[in-house]
Amino acid sequence: MSYYLPPPLKCMPDDDSPMPIIGVYIAAASLVCSIAMFLNSCLTFINSFPKFNVRFSGNFFPLNATWLTLLAVATKLATDLTTPKLSYLDNLVKLTNMVFLIVAMSNFFTSLGSMNNVDIVTNLTALSILVITVVVDLYIQLSFRVFDDPLSSPIIIIIQIAFLLCTWMTIVSSALAVPAIKKRAESKYQKLASDERQMEAGQHYRVEELRLSITKYWVMAASGSPQLLTKRLVTFVYTNIICLFSALISFLGLFTSESLENESEYKWSIEFILVSQYYAMVFPTAVIATIFMISVAGYKYENIGIRISREEVTIESYWTEKLVEWRQRPILIKFKRRTLKKLIHSIKSLILTFCILIQIVNIMWCKFCSVISFYSVLPLVLLVNTLGKLIKHYLGKLFGKKKVSEVDRLNCFVILLEGEKQFPKKLLRGIINRVDKLVEMGKKQGPHNLFNLLNQSFSFGGVVEFDSNRVPSLLSGEPPNCWTLPVVTLTSIAIAIPNIASRHVDWLVSSANEGLRYASLIDVLDEKCRLKSIKNAADVVWVGVELHRKWLDMDLKRKTGEISSVKDIIQDLNDVSERIVMEFSSMENIMIVENPLYWPANVLAANSMYRITRTILLYYEDGECQAEELFRKLICMIANILAACLTNLPHMIYTKCIGSAIEERLESVRDAAIIFGETEDILKLFEERKLSSIGPSQPLCIDEWRGWIEQQTTTISSSATSNGASSVESNEHVVLQMQA
Known part of the structure; x- marks a missing residue:
């Protein structure tokens, strides 16, 4: 017996569909994320050039629950499994969603340095859930041939999924190395600071000596700040390479055949989503990533020339230190049988050994891609350097000998990563210029x-x-x-x-x-x-x-x-x-x-x-x-x-320079430099009257x-009694000079 089933009734007319409103909500979340990511990318780009003198510690798009929630809303279309027919714009937005997520993870990179171990685990777990959800949903859509254009869209989406997984693996690999990197940086900082304290012990420094001491601690704090350390990792360069190629491939999506005539369920709001993600983020990211790679290549060319150094193929110990430590730790769960405990410990060691191998392969791949990108942009770097030298020569803007000697003198206070032989002089000069700017800023707002x-x-x-x-x-x-x-x-x-x-x-x-x-x-x-x-x-x-x-x-x-x-x-x-x-x-x-x-x-x-x-x-x-x-x-x-x-001002300034955790040290030394600028005239007054001692x-x-x-x-x-004057009366000769 067969039954006739009538077609389903529409609950509401198409004009009353809530989907455009949902699209506006997605576009709003995307726009907020795009603005934050754009500012964060600009900050990273500006910090690559020493003349701009912008603080290193700012982060407009950190890895936390707030931005992950907004990011999940912004990438809703990539995980949408309810739409049976996709329009051309639906395909393009799904593609853009993946690029958007790749760019977001690249911006999350620098915030790893400012988080403790617990926050890293918590936030990376949430990020991993989001990435895996997007990848699985896109795989389901590919399996059921949701994408109607079989020639280009599936291929491009598969490539973008590969980029997405590579970026995610790079973030995880870097997060595993961050604790070891921070531990090494802190150890080097304490060693340099200890040597400096021994030289300063028992001495009453003059104002100029105090200023030099602030500059030394600023160089140590800036070069050893977790944010700058993570930006010097090869994995950070690799994520920028992925961002660049991902943006270029998504650009090809604009030329995908528009033979799909299905109208998007999001209707007019789909264009707002596309604008808030693609035009607001993808194009600026491609430009900034390109310029950033050129600047990094310029620093590298300054240090090693055009040859390949040994460090390019060496895996530093901090990449695998955390995994090795986990492998060596005992199992916390108690077992009655020794054989069972031995078996579980062997399984754990085998799994972590496999993870260490994956980590090594991943870092080697990042180093290989970094070398390829370096030699790819090297001709452009040589051209830019040559033009820059010509411009400086004819405009007379070469740096003076005093500033160069100061860079050479303070180079010993730079905190280097394991495997780094030299810190870029241009970047060091920018760090020194920055502390001078901070002191001048303090002078302008002096008391x-x-x-x-x-x-x-x-x-x-x-x-x-x-x-x-x-x-x-x-x-x-x-x-x-x-x-x-x-x-x-x-x-x-x-x-x-x-x-x-x-x-x-x-x-x-x-x-x-x-x-x-x-x-x-x-x-x-x-x-x-x-x-x-x-x-x-x-x-x-x-x-x-x-x-x-x-x-x-x-x-x-x-x-x-x-x-x-x-x-x-x-x-x-x-x-x-x-x-x-x-x-x-x-x-x-x-x-x-x-x-x-x-x-x-x-x-x-x-x-x-x-x-x-x-x-x-x-x-x-x-x-x-x-x-x-x-x-x-x-x-x-x-x-x-x-x-x-x-x-007590010198002691207070000195304490601000040395008394902070590594995540807050740069900000603390920054405050010390500003306070020194504000109170420099007071300190000189005390020095003239010999009150400091x-x-x-x-x-x-x-x-x-x-x-x-x-x-x-x-x-x-x-x-005092023979003179007939009390200590209070001795102050009566002070002339009152109050401002009108």
């Missing part, structure tokens, strides 16, 4: 108000004078001092003083704000004093002081209108701060009260205000203080504290400074 403030400080007396030992403690314990909180409190008091021109107050706030930036960085270095909570209190209070002229919600300028006497204003600030501390002690748990490091930010700030205002009141207990006189004394104290604090053995801590100054004061107390 000019802070410099004028410090130029008035002829002693460090204010480090002791702001807090008298005669002031009784409100609670059982006192928190340790940091550099920033006294400056914030003294500036708050100075703002509250009446009859001071607003331009002078604004200048002081601006000067203190510039100084607090560096004082905060120095406070962070003093880890043993556990100043995190005190520093946080200073940051919280300073926001209100700088922006609103408020101290803990107290309007400092409003007080000047209500209380005319300067002494009454100081007394009012003292009473308010004392009340805050006492209310805290009566309401909080006794365990928190007895440990000052756990006090809230407002209580720490109030305790600082109480002690400093009480110290001022003790000084003026026998008479009335004048507004201008007190304002001048407060400025001297702030200048003294910041001057003592900023004698003055201070306690541990100058990072303000309490160490206070103890050292008190000890120095004790030895000269008799002469």
Whole structure:
């Protein structure tokens, strides 16, 4: 018995199909990825030329869950198995999807260096799932003859699948080598840094010597950065070769016969997908990959000429080190029978031995392709070099002898990969030029108000004078001092003083704000004093002081209108701060009260205000203080504290150069170079006054400074008494030079 089955009914008219909207969604994801990849490729291209001086650590398209998700959306058409008939544009977009994925993996390459081992495994697993899914789906479509053009499309797609698998294998091979490469780079960096530290031990460097030291650490950090190390791998060159050929083959797809008359289900949106992937990424990638290969060949020609070196056929140990380590590791799973454990261990060793063999063959193939590409573009490289020399000769833009000698002198601080004999001089010159640019950048944004403030400080007396030992403690314990909180409190008091021109107050706030930036960085270095909570209190209070002229919600300028006497204003600030501390002690748990490091930010700030205002009141207990006189004394104290604090600038800059992990070191040295440029005039001022060599053995801590100054004061107390002048009064000769 047979049954008649009616044709399926359409759920909706063709005009109401959701496929064009889905196509727009795919095009949007593709466009976002294309923009990120284009910027990332441009950054890689620009970093290949030393004159542009762009930082090496940027990455607009890293290998992470976000970009993998967008990439999966962008390559939806390649995995689409539901379309029975394909149009010409469908074929072309499926082809473009593979090129798009190849270009994406090439851009993922440099992010391998910035990831730890766990992130590498996680992200590469996700990438592998995506690649395998695309390959399997395309194979299914080829098996069932989904592609209607039997002459060209299947052949091109098979070639692109081969390119896709080669790129994926290259990424995996490079990821296996990254931990060993980073370990070697870190070892070489520590060796060079150790030798440099031994030369610097016990010496107070001049400003120019500090600048040279920053340049040395910058060369070490830049040449040994994971991002630049991965760009110097032969596998990175190989992925660019694949990108170039993949883009050229996809270009042939434009001339595929348009005999397919089927309309795409994505309708008009299919063109948006094609534009967002092909025209936005494939053409720029082909151009950038070509220029990049020419630049790499130029560096290689500079080092070895036109001959083939031994390194071209040598497999470095870091390529197989991780696999060998896994093969030698014991099995973590416990087995009762020794024979079973031995069998599993043998199987594991056999599998890993096979993986090592595949790794060696893959790297040999990459090296072979790299050599072929080198000799392919060598004539063009020779032509470009010849034209470049002619242009430089006639335009007079040859590099000076001083810069060449500097390159030769700093060449010993370059971190080379295993198998590298020499670092390209042009690239090294660009690295050195970059650090000079960073220093100049810092000079342009230097703290000019802070410099004028410090130029008035002829002693460090204010480090002791702001807090008298005669002031009784409100609670059982006192928190340790940091550099920033006294400056914030003294500036708050100075703002509250009446009859001071607003331009002078604004200048002081601006000067203190510039100084607090560096004082905060120095406070962070003093880890043993556990100043995190005190520093946080200073940051919280300073926001209100700088922006609103408020101290803990107290309007400092409003007080000047209500209380005319300067002494009454100081007394009012003292009473308010004392009340805050006492209310805290009566309401909080006794365990928190007895440990000052756990006090809230407002209580720490109030305790600082109480002690400093009480110290001022003790000084003026026998008479009335004048507004201008007190304002001048407060400025001297702030200048003294910041001057003592900023004698630690060389140590802070030096710590930034050496105290970071390999993934963050380049950024840290970059910050050190900018800070040096900003503070170079201050460092020269300290050098002229010979202040850099003055201070306690541990100058990072303000309490160490206070103890050292008190000890120095004790030895000269008799002469100071005979002169009839206190240490505070000795600062009265300072001339106030505030900006109008």
